[in-house]
Amino acid sequence: MIALVLFGLFFLLVFLRVPIAISLGVSSIIVLVSSSGIFGLEMVTDIMYTSVAKFTLLAIPFFILAGVIMEHVGISKRLIDFAQTLVGHRKSGIVLVTVIVAVFFAAISGSGPATVAAIGGILIPAMIKNGYKKETAGALVASSGAIGIVIPPSIAFIVFAVVAGDQIPVTINRLFMAGVVPGILMGVAFVIAALVVRSRQEKRGEFILPEGVEIRKATGKERWDAFVGAFPGLMIPVIILGGIYGGFFTPTEAAVVAVVYGLLVGMVVNRKDTFKKMYRIFIEAAVQTAVVMIIVSAASVFAYIVTTEQIARDISDGIMGLTSNPILILLLINVLLLIAGAFIDAISAYYIFVPILLPIIIFLEVDPAVFGVIMTVNLAIGLFTPPVGLNLYVAAGISGTNIVEISRGVVPFIVAAIVVLMLVTYIPQISTFLPDLLNVK
Amino acid sequence: ESSEGSEAKDYDLKMSVTVSDSSTWYEAAEKLKEDLAKESDGRINLELFANEQLSGGDSGKAVESLAKGSIDLTFNSTIIYSILDDRFGVASAPFLFNNTDEVDPVFAGEGGEMFKEILAEKGVQALGYGENGFRQLTNSKLEIKNPEDLKGLKIRIPGITMYTDLYRELGTDPQTMTFSEVFTALQQGTIDGQENPIDVISSSKLQEVQDYMTLWNYSYDPLVLGMNKELYDSMSDEDKELFDRLGKEAAAYQVEIAREKETTQIADLEAAGMQIYTPTEEEIAQFKEASNPIYDKYTDIWGADLLKAFQGE
Amino acid sequence: MKILNYFEEVILFLAFLTMTIIAFSNIVARNMASLSLSFTEEITINLFVLLTFVGTAVGVRRYGHLGFTLIFDHMNPLFRKVFIVFSTLMSLILFGVLLWYGLQMVMFQMDMGQKTPSLGWPQWILSSALPIGAFLCVIRTIQVGIEELKLEKHSVNKGDEAV
Numbered sequence A: 001m002i003a004l005v006l007f008g009l010f011f012l013l014v015f016l017r018v019p020i021a022i023s024l025g026v027s028s029i030i031v032l033v034s035s036s037g038i039f040g041l042e043m044v045t046d047i048m049y050t051s052v053a054k055f056t057l058l059a060i061p062f063f064i065l066a067g068v069i070m071e072h073v074g075i076s077k078r079l080i081d082f083a084q085t086l087v088g089h090r091k092s093g094i095v096l097v098t099v100i101v102a103v104f105f106a107a108i109s110g111s112g113p114a115t116v117a118a119i120g121g122i123l124i125p126a127m128i129k130n131g132y133k134k135e136t137a138g139a140l141v142a143s144s145g146a147i148g149i150v151i152p153p154s155i156a157f158i159v160f161a162v163v164a165g166d167q168i169p170v171t172i173n174r175l176f177m178a179g180v181v182p183g184i185l186m187g188v189a190f191v192i193a194a195l196v197v198r199s200r201q202e203k204r205g206e207f208i209l210p211e212g213v214e215i216r217k218a219t220g221k222e223r224w225d226a227f228v229g230a231f232p233g234l235m236i237p238v239i240i241l242g243g244i245y246g247g248f249f250t251p252t253e254a255a256v257v258a259v260v261y262g263l264l265v266g267m268v269v270n271r272k273d274t275f276k277k278m279y280r281i282f283i284e285a286a287v288q289t290a291v292v293m294i295i296v297s298a299a300s301v302f303a304y305i306v307t308t309e310q311i312a313r314d315i316s317d318g319i320m321g322l323t324s325n326p327i328l329i330l331l332l333i334n335v336l337l338l339i340a341g342a343f344i345d346a347i348s349a350y351y352i353f354v355p356i357l358l359p360i361i362i363f364l365e366v367d368p369a370v371f372g373v374i375m376t377v378n379l380a381i382g383l384f385t386p387p388v389g390l391n392l393y394v395a396a397g398i399s400g401t402n403i404v405e406i407s408r409g410v411v412p413f414i415v416a417a418i419v420v421l422m423l424v425t426y427i428p429q430i431s432t433f434l435p436d437l438l439n440v441k
Numbered sequence B: 001e002s003s004e005g006s007e008a009k010d011y012d013l014k015m016s017v018t019v020s021d022s023s024t025w026y027e028a029a030e031k032l033k034e035d036l037a038k039e040s041d042g043r044i045n046l047e048l049f050a051n052e053q054l055s056g057g058d059s060g061k062a063v064e065s066l067a068k069g070s071i072d073l074t075f076n077s078t079i080i081y082s083i084l085d086d087r088f089g090v091a092s093a094p095f096l097f098n099n100t101d102e103v104d105p106v107f108a109g110e111g112g113e114m115f116k117e118i119l120a121e122k123g124v125q126a127l128g129y130g131e132n133g134f135r136q137l138t139n140s141k142l143e144i145k146n147p148e149d150l151k152g153l154k155i156r157i158p159g160i161t162m163y164t165d166l167y168r169e170l171g172t173d174p175q176t177m178t179f180s181e182v183f184t185a186l187q188q189g190t191i192d193g194q195e196n197p198i199d200v201i202s203s204s205k206l207q208e209v210q211d212y213m214t215l216w217n218y219s220y221d222p223l224v225l226g227m228n229k230e231l232y233d234s235m236s237d238e239d240k241e242l243f244d245r246l247g248k249e250a251a252a253y254q255v256e257i258a259r260e261k262e263t264t265q266i267a268d269l270e271a272a273g274m275q276i277y278t279p280t281e282e283e284i285a286q287f288k289e290a291s292n293p294i295y296d297k298y299t300d301i302w303g304a305d306l307l308k309a310f311q312g313e
Numbered sequence C: 001m002k003i004l005n006y007f008e009e010v011i012l013f014l015a016f017l018t019m020t021i022i023a024f025s026n027i028v029a030r031n032m033a034s035l036s037l038s039f040t041e042e043i044t045i046n047l048f049v050l051l052t053f054v055g056t057a058v059g060v061r062r063y064g065h066l067g068f069t070l071i072f073d074h075m076n077p078l079f080r081k082v083f084i085v086f087s088t089l090m091s092l093i094l095f096g097v098l099l100w101y102g103l104q105m106v107m108f109q110m111d112m113g114q115k116t117p118s119l120g121w122p123q124w125i126l127s128s129a130l131p132i133g134a135f136l137c138v139i140r141t142i143q144v145g146i147e148e149l150k151l152e153k154h155s156v157n158k159g160d161e162a163v
């Protein structure tokens, strides 16, 4: 009953255009006050405070800040130039460039929409110039950008570790490593999807390569120059991952090092107006952080009710009551998360669904890191599924399409991502292979 | 949260426990819950919450909420209570007790009484004292037998000033990172060692990343079974007596099962390949000597009388 | 409101910059000087609280918070006004609770003389981050509600700010 009221109120508020964080908070307030009276309000405040004042979550602002800095110092453009000289001359060139750059930027940025914003501004127009439809160009960047939360560093994995960590030991380090191969697989799937779209459009005569597009192989010198230009950016994943797995930094510290490194690169690359620029960068990153953290904060209260009112146990018992077949249960979980991902953002989804699903996962003896990857791939898909998909909104804005058109364009990529999702769900070694090889627990 | 019965009041109370529902703390809380329900004929209901859920996982907040009255009862370490009053730090003073035989008379006697008074000043009624155990040292570098062995090691400690001072005195390089990062940091060698009661070491599986443990009983970690004092004071004399008696029993029960559990846990850690060392009396004396400056600095903060009571003098 | 904009931004900048400096000094100290500055953690996490709630206020002002606007977008102007008033009220409930009980929390900590565990600083000074942020959120919510009603059309730049 409480479950129905809580979830019902939440979705009602969301549909009435109340922001997600507010919907989470107010539905929780109503349920708490009706069950424990005015004391409930004191608890709301305490939990909203302590859920933010958590050391482990400090990696979030720093990874966001690092991403914003990288974008502003022109690292994305240099990465694009470099990828262009490597594969730009191929028929599939621009698609490859887009996905390769997305994967690289994902290894710098911890967030999906930030990845779209950082690379979309250049790559979407470039794809359109190469003959792709606006909605295809936007859709490829929107979906490739979602790789940002699957490949480390990832805000999503940090939040997962914090939420799941209450019940089962899982480290950010293992999650980060587990995400590498699945993230690359998603990239491969998107390339294939984009090329299928292209060949179908070609058959229908809809794909017209505009004149004057230069497609020639870059010379060795051009490649070298582009490499040198991109070098500072290419070093970031090395610093972050090398630092963490070499035992120099914790994930939080790695984020801070990335920030300082980015600021140094920024000072070298563009010397004038550094302070003014820095001021804007910090504020921009602070607001992005707040948008994530206010959801973390309000969702914690929601998660508190889901856990303490036994809602989590009732729902997980319900799911396990439906079938005892692990393959079906996992399928059911994926369907549930895909639907959830269509409507709510990844952070809320972790707080709402981890307490519910974790008992099932523990029962099925699935490696928690594998489950982290399954959930994150699901919620990455949610970033580019309508009606609520942040990447989609950002990419639609950049490509000059509307949300309906781009929603049509994104369908092949959703299908491709679901194929990857099935692979990581049923072949856990895809995720565990790398961390086990490196003995990361 | 309570309603008028024909003669005695009904209570529906919330109790927060710091650690998980498989801990001795929780087991004792369950005993308290059952005993209260039985002896009050179901009139007093205790709802238990593990992992400090009532305060978003934050123990400091739990103690604050207990004092404020938004949580009715908690089981918390006196280390946490230090945020309300520095004097609680005395219980964790370095090498204060050699073993539990020295602990028990202090908490049953004047030391326990004095703590009860300070707790009352802070709005908390102490029903009984449990234990998190003696804090022991683990590390991945060497077998630690005397203060000399500690030099230069990076040891993770809880973020309490007294511990920081102590570990500096002992020549280590103390780190106060959050506990959720400790396993990874130990595994990757970001830090060399840490200190905690056996139960924490064992349940966090630190034996997977730590080869050595020294059973030096350097700091005792007591628990307070506390109740919001305003709530306690508002109760009838019969109910007060019920909480006093059953609370004391539950706390004593926790101590009993914690000590049993610790013996098996030490054996399990050894079986898992941990090298366990128990320092000799002379070695303990060396550690004590090295930690004397802490007493110089903190005696005034704790209060000389309180320290004497805890030294069993 | 210009002064308020400036005030919020300066808080965000200084808080974030300080967090970065503290966190980086800690790494340098640990790796190079073999020193731990990790007691500064309690400053950092409370600055993080400040950053979150002041940043939320700026997010409100910039229409930056995530939401579902599809139904709203297809409404006639009258219904839209009702929706605007409704979501403003909902936001005020949450931020109002945070402001009021945040103040209670701070006052209680002051009364108790509660201290932070590592630095021994008065806890209430650090915890003030919550009511200060919540206060700004309340102001911004009212401001934006009125603004939206006046404009009567909405111009939500969804996603620009969000992650």
Ligand code: NA
Residues within 6 Å of the ligand: A105, A106, A107, A108, A109, A110, A111, A147, A148, A149, A150, A151, A152, A153, A154
């Ligand atoms: Na990433």
Ligand code: NA
Residues within 6 Å of the ligand: A341, A342, A343, A344, A381, A382, A383, A384, A385, A386, A387, A388, A389, A390
């Ligand atoms: Na979606």
